Amino acid sequence: MIDQISGYTRFLRALRAQPVDRPPIWMMRQAGRSLPEYLELKKGKNFSDLVNNPILAKEITLQPLKRFDYDAAIVFSDILVVAEMMGINYRVQDKGGVKVDFDLKNNSDLKKITSNNLVKKNNTPEAIKLISEEIKKEKAIIGFAGSPWTLASYIIEGGSSKDNLKSRAIINENPELMLSFLDKITDTTIEYINNQIDAGADVIQVFDSQGGTLSSYNYWNMSGKWIKKIIDNFEKRVPFIVFGRGVHHNWDALINTGANALNIDWNINIKKIADILPKNIAVQGNLDPAILTTKPNTAIAATKLILQDMKNRNGFIFNLGHGVTPNAKIETIKAVTNTVKNYL
Numbered sequence: 001m002i003d004q005i006s007g008y009t010r011f012l013r014a015l016r017a018q019p020v021d022r023p024p025i026w027m028m029r030q031a032g033r034s035l036p037e038y039l040e041l042k043k044g045k046n047f048s049d050l051v052n053n054p055i056l057a058k059e060i061t062l063q064p065l066k067r068f069d070y071d072a073a074i075v076f077s078d079i080l081v082v083a084e085m086m087g088i089n090y091r092v093q094d095k096g097g098v099k100v101d102f103d104l105k106n107n108s109d110l111k112k113i114t115s116n117n118l119v120k121k122n123n124t125p126e127a128i129k130l131i132s133e134e135i136k137k138e139k140a141i142i143g144f145a146g147s148p149w150t151l152a153s154y155i156i157e158g159g160s161s162k163d164n165l166k167s168r169a170i171i172n173e174n175p176e177l178m179l180s181f182l183d184k185i186t187d188t189t190i191e192y193i194n195n196q197i198d199a200g201a202d203v204i205q206v207f208d209s210q211g212g213t214l215s216s217y218n219y220w221n222m223s224g225k226w227i228k229k230i231i232d233n234f235e236k237r238v239p240f241i242v243f244g245r246g247v248h249h250n251w252d253a254l255i256n257t258g259a260n261a262l263n264i265d266w267n268i269n270i271k272k273i274a275d276i277l278p279k280n281i282a283v284q285g286n287l288d289p290a291i292l293t294t295k296p297n298t299a300i301a302a303t304k305l306i307l308q309d310m311k312n313r314n315g316f317i318f319n320l321g322h323g324v325t326p327n328a329k330i331e332t333i334k335a336v337t338n339t340v341k342n343y344l
Contacts, residue, residue, distance in 0.1 A: 007071030008202070011140040015203065015239040015260050015282050017315030023307065024071035025340040026142070027333070028243070028263070029207075029323030032063040032076075034292075034330065047092035051078050057127035058134065065139060067330075068337045072140040072203070073131060075196070077124045079146030079207060082188050083155055085122055086113045098159040104170065104181060113184050122192065125199035132200035142241075143201030145193055145230075147208035148185040149223035152178070154210070164213040171218055178222065186226045190233050197238055205241040205263070206230065209322070212246015224253035231258040241284060245322065255281065266321025271309035274316075282315035287336065289320050292328035296335035303339045 005013070011024040032038040038060060042050065050056050060076040080090045083100065090100045103109065124143070131141055146154070153167040154160065161167075170178050193204055211223050223244075231240045243263035244254050254262055255278065262277065264270050264285035274283045287306060291299045303318075310316040318340045324333070 006137075007069075007139045008137050011071045011317070012202065012239070014315055014317050015241070017280050017282050019314050022343055023310070023316050023318045023340055025318045025337060026070040026072040026074065027064060027068075027324050028205075028320045029074065032060055032324075033326050034324055034328040034333070035063055035067065036330075037063050037067075047078070050076065051081065052123050054123045054126035054130055057123065058130040061127065061131050062134060065135070068334060069341075070139065070337070072142050073135065074142040074144060074205070075124060075128055075131065075201070077122075077127070077144070079144070079151055080154065081122045081124060082145060082151055082185065082192050085192060086184065086188050088113070088155055098154065100155050100158050102155050102158075104156050104177070106174075107177060107180070110177075110180055110184065113181075122195075124192070125195040128196055128199035128201055140202045141200055142203045142205055143193065143196035143199075144205040144207060145189050147206050147211065147223055147242075148182045148189060148226040148230075149214065150208050150210040151185050151189070152181055153213070161210075161213075164210060168213065168215075168218075171214075171222060175221075182222065182226050186229055190230055193230065193234070197234070201238065203239050203241060204234075205243060206259075208242060208244045208247065211244040212248070214247075216249040219247065219250045220253045220256075223247075224250065224257055227257040227259075241282075243284075251276065261315070261317065263319060264321065269309075270306060274310065274313055279315070282317060283310065283313065284317040284319045286321040287319070289322050289325050289328070292320075292332050292336070293325060294329075294332060296329075296332050299332045299336050300339050303336050304343075307340065307343050 010020045013020050014024050057076045061073050065073050088102045092098055153164045156167045206227055239260035241261040242257055242259035245265045248268055261282035261284050264273055266286050266288040270286045291302050
């Protein structure tokens with residue numbers, strides 16, 4: 001019988017593929033944005049106001065922990081903070097999503113990027129310091145960044161894209177331009193992550209949420225090797241989780257990034273993937289986020305299927321297969337959380 005342990009210890013043990021009393025749980029990406037307390041705090045403010053204010057970012061980060069008692073907190077921020085650090089501006093529109101003001105056509109455009117002389121100081125590390133003071137190692141703190149490819153595609157496409165046609169065209173027409181861009185993004189991302197770790201982040205998650213738009217032939221050169229460069233830079237200073245959404249054709253590449261854990265999206269059977277991964281790599285996932293918009297009993301049944309499939313695997317962290325949706329039901333999130341916490 002394993003002794004009851006803190007959420008912080010449980011989460012870190014799971015990442016190291018060690019036995020724990022139950023699977024640790026947290027909800028991926030802006031976990032509080034369906035909460036009434038978040039909506040109240042957000043009134044009269046735009047997204048940048050929240051991200052750039054460490055006190056507000058701390059409060060938003062802690063809101064889900066206060067309500068659901070997760071084992072880890074993911075800092076409230078945005079992957080485009082790295083773009084801002086490089087002098088590339090973005091804004092979150094009321095309608096139409098994110099808009100990025102940058103155009104990459106040739107090498108002269110790269111001169112506008114200042115990855116070695118950061119333009120704007122980001123406030124995420126200060127938020128992490130405040131979070132750390134509040135929870136005092138009772139919960140793990142997860143910092144994060146977008147993968148270089150995911151961030152590059154957001155910038156090139158001018159925002160989120162389902163297929164990244166412009167970005168993929170550059171890969172084929174001018175691969176050296178894309179590689180130079182990825183190199184600059186990677187350097188800035190390393191700086192950003194280093195600041196988060198110095199501030200108190202216990203774990204870093206790299207979101208390769210656009211990785212699935214790459215062909216199997218391009219995935220390693222355009223995404224995997226840059227994630228590896230980031231992870232290698234920190235020499236096991238903290239564990240890394242890599243989320244490769246839709247990267248079902250390149251599990252070997254994801255393993256080769258050096259990640260301690262892989263977050264699995266909801267489009268694939270988690271047990272089948274867990275069975276082919278090395279036992280020293282933790283598995284995280286993979287509840288369909290749409291389940292959180294259904295009735296509690298529906299979500300409980302779906303949660304139990306995953307828990308049963310992963311029952312005998314050390315190194316399992318329960319999570320979603322992507323982010324919490326704004327229309328998720330609080331009672332359903334609570335039901336999922338309690339099901340995991342009470343699972344034997």
